[in-house]
Amino acid sequence: MADRDRIAAALRDLVGADRLVDDPAVARRAARDSWVIAVWRSLGDRLPAPAAVVRPRTTQEVAAVLAYATRERIAVVPFGAGSGVCGAVLAGADAIVLDLGAMRALRGIDERALLATAEAGLLGSDFEAALNGAGFSMGHFPQSIALSSVGGWVATRSAGQFSTKYGNIEDLFVAFEAVLADGTVVRTRPVPRASTGPDLRHLFLGGEGTTGVLTEVTFQIHPLPESTRREALAFPSMREGLEALRRTMRAGWRPAVLRLYDEIEAGRSFAGAANAGESLLLVLSEGPAALTAAELPAVAALCRDVGGRAIGAQPVESWLHHRNAVPGFEVFLKQGMIVDTIEVAATWDRIEDLYAGVLAAMRAVPGLVVASGHSSHSYAIGTNIYFTFAARPEHSDDLEALYFRVWDAAMQATVAAGGTISHHHGIGRVRRAWLERELGSAYPLLGIIKRALDPAGILNPGALLPEPA
Amino acid sequence: MADRDRIAAALRDLVGADRLVDDPAVARRAARDSWVIAVWRSLGDRLPAPAAVVRPRTTQEVAAVLAYATRERIAVVPFGAGSGVCGAVLAGADAIVLDLGAMRALRGIDERALLATAEAGLLGSDFEAALNGAGFSMGHFPQSIALSSVGGWVATRSAGQFSTKYGNIEDLFVAFEAVLADGTVVRTRPVPRASTGPDLRHLFLGGEGTTGVLTEVTFQIHPLPESTRREALAFPSMREGLEALRRTMRAGWRPAVLRLYDEIEAGRSFAGAANAGESLLLVLSEGPAALTAAELPAVAALCRDVGGRAIGAQPVESWLHHRNAVPGFEVFLKQGMIVDTIEVAATWDRIEDLYAGVLAAMRAVPGLVVASGHSSHSYAIGTNIYFTFAARPEHSDDLEALYFRVWDAAMQATVAAGGTISHHHGIGRVRRAWLERELGSAYPLLGIIKRALDPAGILNPGALLPEPA
Numbered sequence: 001m002a003d004r005d006r007i008a009a010a011l012r013d014l015v016g017a018d019r020l021v022d023d024p025a026v027a028r029r030a031a032r033d034s035w036v037i038a039v040w041r042s043l044g045d046r047l048p049a050p051a052a053v054v055r056p057r058t059t060q061e062v063a064a065v066l067a068y069a070t071r072e073r074i075a076v077v078p079f080g081a082g083s084g085v086c087g088a089v090l091a092g093a094d095a096i097v098l099d100l101g102a103m104r105a106l107r108g109i110d111e112r113a114l115l116a117t118a119e120a121g122l123l124g125s126d127f128e129a130a131l132n133g134a135g136f137s138m139g140h141f142p143q144s145i146a147l148s149s150v151g152g153w154v155a156t157r158s159a160g161q162f163s164t165k166y167g168n169i170e171d172l173f174v175a176f177e178a179v180l181a182d183g184t185v186v187r188t189r190p191v192p193r194a195s196t197g198p199d200l201r202h203l204f205l206g207g208e209g210t211t212g213v214l215t216e217v218t219f220q221i222h223p224l225p226e227s228t229r230r231e232a233l234a235f236p237s238m239r240e241g242l243e244a245l246r247r248t249m250r251a252g253w254r255p256a257v258l259r260l261y262d263e264i265e266a267g268r269s270f271a272g273a274a275n276a277g278e279s280l281l282l283v284l285s286e287g288p289a290a291l292t293a294a295e296l297p298a299v300a301a302l303c304r305d306v307g308g309r310a311i312g313a314q315p316v317e318s319w320l321h322h323r324n325a326v327p328g329f330e331v332f333l334k335q336g337m338i339v340d341t342i343e344v345a346a347t348w349d350r351i352e353d354l355y356a357g358v359l360a361a362m363r364a365v366p367g368l369v370v371a372s373g374h375s376s377h378s379y380a381i382g383t384n385i386y387f388t389f390a391a392r393p394e395h396s397d398d399l400e401a402l403y404f405r406v407w408d409a410a411m412q413a414t415v416a417a418g419g420t421i422s423h424h425h426g427i428g429r430v431r432r433a434w435l436e437r438e439l440g441s442a443y444p445l446l447g448i449i450k451r452a453l454d455p456a457g458i459l460n461p462g463a464l465l466p467e468p469a
Numbered sequence: 470m471a472d473r474d475r476i477a478a479a480l481r482d483l484v485g486a487d488r489l490v491d492d493p494a495v496a497r498r499a500a501r502d503s504w505v506i507a508v509w510r511s512l513g514d515r516l517p518a519p520a521a522v523v524r525p526r527t528t529q530e531v532a533a534v535l536a537y538a539t540r541e542r543i544a545v546v547p548f549g550a551g552s553g554v555c556g557a558v559l560a561g562a563d564a565i566v567l568d569l570g571a572m573r574a575l576r577g578i579d580e581r582a583l584l585a586t587a588e589a590g591l592l593g594s595d596f597e598a599a600l601n602g603a604g605f606s607m608g609h610f611p612q613s614i615a616l617s618s619v620g621g622w623v624a625t626r627s628a629g630q631f632s633t634k635y636g637n638i639e640d641l642f643v644a645f646e647a648v649l650a651d652g653t654v655v656r657t658r659p660v661p662r663a664s665t666g667p668d669l670r671h672l673f674l675g676g677e678g679t680t681g682v683l684t685e686v687t688f689q690i691h692p693l694p695e696s697t698r699r700e701a702l703a704f705p706s707m708r709e710g711l712e713a714l715r716r717t718m719r720a721g722w723r724p725a726v727l728r729l730y731d732e733i734e735a736g737r738s739f740a741g742a743a744n745a746g747e748s749l750l751l752v753l754s755e756g757p758a759a760l761t762a763a764e765l766p767a768v769a770a771l772c773r774d775v776g777g778r779a780i781g782a783q784p785v786e787s788w789l790h791h792r793n794a795v796p797g798f799e800v801f802l803k804q805g806m807i808v809d810t811i812e813v814a815a816t817w818d819r820i821e822d823l824y825a826g827v828l829a830a831m832r833a834v835p836g837l838v839v840a841s842g843h844s845s846h847s848y849a850i851g852t853n854i855y856f857t858f859a860a861r862p863e864h865s866d867d868l869e870a871l872y873f874r875v876w877d878a879a880m881q882a883t884v885a886a887g888g889t890i891s892h893h894h895g896i897g898r899v900r901r902a903w904l905e906r907e908l909g910s911a912y913p914l915l916g917i918i919k920r921a922l923d924p925a926g927i928l929n930p931g932a933l934l935p936e937p938a
Contacts, residue, residue, distance in 0.1 A: 110816075110818060112715075112817050112818045113816035113817050113818045113819075113850050113851065114719065114817070114849050114850050115816065115850060156664060157663075157664035157668075158664075159662070159664075168662060170668070174850065184910075184913075185910060186910045186911040186913075186914060187909060187910050187911060188908065188909070188911045189887070189889075189909070190816055190850070191814055191815065191816065191851070191888065191889035192814050192815070192816060192848040192850050192851030192852065192853070192889075193628070193637060193814055193846065193848060193853070193889075193892060193893075194626075194814065194889040194890075194891060194892065194907075195625060195626035195627075195628075195675055195891045195892060195893045195894060195895045195896070196675070196889060196890065196891050196895075196896055196900075196904060196907050196908065197675050197676070197677070197896060197904065197908075197915050197933050198671050198672055198673075198674060198675045198676055198680065198915070198918060199626075199639070199671045199674065199675060200908070200911050200914050200915070202667050202668045202671035203667055203914060203918075204667075205667060205668065206664055206665070206666050206667045206668060207666070207667055208666070211667065220849055220850055222719070222721070222849060223719060225721070226720075246581075250583065250691070250692060251695075251756075251757050252691070252694070252756040252757055252760065253757065253760070287720075287721040288720050288721055288722065288763075288767060290763040290764075290766075290767050291721065291722070291760075291763055291764070291767075293763065294757075294759040294760055294762065294763040295759075295760070297759075298757060298759050298760075345660055345661050345662055345663065346660065346661070347579075347582035347584065347659055347660065347661060348581050348582050348583070349579060349581045349582045350582075377662065379661040379662060380583050380689055380691060381582050381583050381584060381643065381659070381661050381689055382582065382660070382661030383661065384661070384662070418658070419660065420658075420660035420661075420662075420663040420665060421663075421665060422663060422664045422665050423662060423663065423664060424662075424664045425664060426664045426665075427664075427665055427666060431665075435665060435666065438663075438665050439657065439665065439666075439669070440656060440657070440658070441653075441654060441655045441656050442655040442656060442657050442669050444653075444655075445655060445669050445672060446666050446667070446669070448921050448922065449667060449672075449918070449921065451921070452917050452918065452920070452921035453917065464666055
């Protein structure tokens with residue numbers, strides 16, 4: 001407790017007593033993200049309280065905290081909004097949580113340059129609502145949009161539901177302000193594109209708080225689209241649906257949404273829309289009226305060529321209304337069941353094997369109740385698969401071990417199929433042991449970057465890379 | 470000479486005598502790129518021969534050379550094909566030139582995943598021709614395509630003439646093999662997209678050979694397009710033309726080519742196509758027939774809204790035939806004139822000021838003969854301007870000083886207008902002094918990356934970052 005008192009006193013001096021979180025429940029919630037294992041442990045009261053939770057109001061306060069932590073070799077865990085599902089935020093008892101929740105200002109919208117700038121802690125849905133009010137959208141809709149921060153999007157390499165047209169966060173992230181581990185503040189300017197050395201945005205994109213703390217982000221925005229067209233199609237199986245996705249991307253069409261559900265998820269989420277056993281594809285095209293008038297029929301025709309059957313727009317409307325409403329992990333945990341999602345990706349030559357291989361591997365784990373998948377982000381060279389599984393141990397003491405057996409099976413099968421172990425959720429702690437296999441001979445580069453930017457090793461230790469010895 | 474002999478002997482031992490370039494003229498050509506100042510100095514016999522030029526055949530040979538150079542603290546200058554125009558390659562008398570010209574194999578085309586892999590020294594035009602033979606294209610057409618290597622494209626953050634549809638090199642670069650300064654070989658795998666920490670490609674994209682040596686690259690490709698449509702339009706001035714570009718990008722159209730020439734360049738390159746004083750826009754749309762049938766008329770309509778006048782497809786055809794034929798710098802130098810290009814970029818709110826400001830600044834330099842510009846790469850948030858200037862000193866002894874006065878004027882005006890100092894040519898030596906002003910507080914990050922990846926400082930010293938003390 002002596003250390004905790006010393007840290008709290010130092011932080012009070014640095015940023016003021018009112019910036020320290022006193023409420024123990026609030027402090028504990030800021031010490032973890034929404035990783036189901038963290039939720040499970042917190043339900044069992046098995047997570048420590050962090051040394052302190054500080055909520056800076058300004059970049060200068062962030063810098064003061066980090067400079068202090070580097071001097072004193074104290075771990076700092078940046079916290080955006082806590083929606084991560086991989087355990088990237090999981091503060092130990094000796095760590096300071098740096099909660100960006102008091103830095104939520106929208107700094108400005110440039111309607112001519114199509115840019116919007118916000119403090120890193122702003123909630124995604126607040127950001128998008130402000131843009132909508134001015135006639136714009138970012139086009140970035142992660143399912144977590146109401147629970148995640150704009151800075152967190154960058155730190156985790158977020159992907160949104162409309163990414164096929166608008167791109168993922170790396171395509172929308174234009175400029176930033178960040179604080180390095182030693183308290184140095186760095187800022188970049190918005191330019192459309194440059195050839196001025198390595199792109200420094202990528203030191204922080206996907207850094208998961210281990211390379212610096214983002215304090216401000218500037219994103220590309222666009223006017224609200226002139227038109228939108230929607231259609232759903234049923235396919236005999238995932239195989240034909242994946243082929244339709246591949247042909248659509250290969251032809252050069254870029255509808256905002258291409259979501260292909262396997263027969264389990266089609267039956268669960270769109271009961272009655274397709275026949276039993278069929279896969280279901282949602283297509284949403286938006287943009288100029290002349291574009292969507294050409295795009296939607298062209299995509300539908302490509303789908304028909306491989307056995308797709310148009311079933312109307314209603315499933316797309318239904319998805320648009322319910323897309324962000326998912327039951328929390330707690331509901332299932334309280335019933336003795338653990339549910340999680342695993343998003344991976346692969347090139348088109350490997351994706352069928354990946355889909356089948358991961359499902360088979362998970363289903364072979366005793367205790368698995370159900371496993372299913374859908375594709376939600378397609379590219380010219382491949383697509384992702386977003387798996388959902390539920391597992392129920394005989395005894396709740398075995399819940400964590402069962403969970404990790406399912407993950408292990410999925411990760412092994414992904415690597416065996418030549419896929420990537422994460423499409424957009426990140427590494428955190430749940431995938432950490434697999435990252436070296438993912439990156440192979442390039443893995444040491446991550447450590448080289450980390451040590452160069454944070455030689456004292458204070459920034460989010462244990463996320464992305466191994467816990468320090 | 471003792472050092473040179475020792476280095477040559479060591480390299481013979483490492484990779485074999487036949488991999489050393491003996492011809493002094495060939496060796497001197499590999500010690501520089503096509504920066505006009507290097508051409509000028511070489512015409513005056515004012516460039517030293519490098520200590521050695523080695524042409525490895527394999528990644529292992531590259532690794533052996535780099536490990537040796539790091540041990541012995543000898544500078545290594547990677548050389549692709551020498552088409553750079555900023556002085557990124559300019560080897561001193563004590564440096565080893567690592568010429569990748571013997572590593573030109575096409576490793577493979579994956580027709581399903583839409584990927585192609587080549588050794589880094591392969592010429593761009595050979596790569597594209599091989600793709601065309603199989604029914605594909607990369608869609609990446611830098612003007613230097615016949616003179617530049619696929620690895621060089623990555624190292625300089627190349628942009629191609631069809632970038633508005635297909636993206637720049639960072640959008641097409643999927644995976645790589647590189648050798649670090651200490652000889653470590655790192656490889657990544659092709660995946661469509663990942664959230665597995667910072668994107669390691671960006672350590673080498675734009676590195677200009679200072680962070681590692683690329684030995685193999687994998688790019689995204691696409692099938693040859695189903696259709697293409699072309700149209701040229703004349704505008705009263707650049708102002709209306711830039712507004713047409715902005716509205717086209719803002720609406721979400723992505724024609725492969727949008728090239729807007731000011732009245733000087735329109736008159737020079739498309740005589741008679743537009744009226745005197747008019748700007749000229751080339752539009753080329755390609756992709757599925759239904760897309761181009763919608764896109765070209767829509768773009769033409771947006772152009773008419775701001776005063777554009779359709780003038781037929783002939784200027785586009787003419788450009789397609791002559792687009793890569795430009796006179797070399799030597800022709801002008803031998804006439805006592807220096808000619809160069811300066812490509813910069815800015816967001817839409819700043820681009821008119823940038824265009825006018827840079828031209829005015831260059832024209833204010835005594836000795837300037839002509840300055841003009843065009844926009845060739847547009848984005849939702851802004852565009853580039855590619856300036857060309859010619860200057861003639863009273864005495865040839867003053868040629869370099871005059872050249873740097875023009876560059877200084879252009880760079881100052883670019884920074885004043887809030888633009889970026891390079892859109893796609895890179896930094897090399899000509900822009901080095903301006904890079905700190907470009908990146909501001911983020912500038913030290915470049916040095917942090919460099920020192921982390923190359924602690925001995927052997928990789929291309931003097932390019933991008935200052936010469937070591």
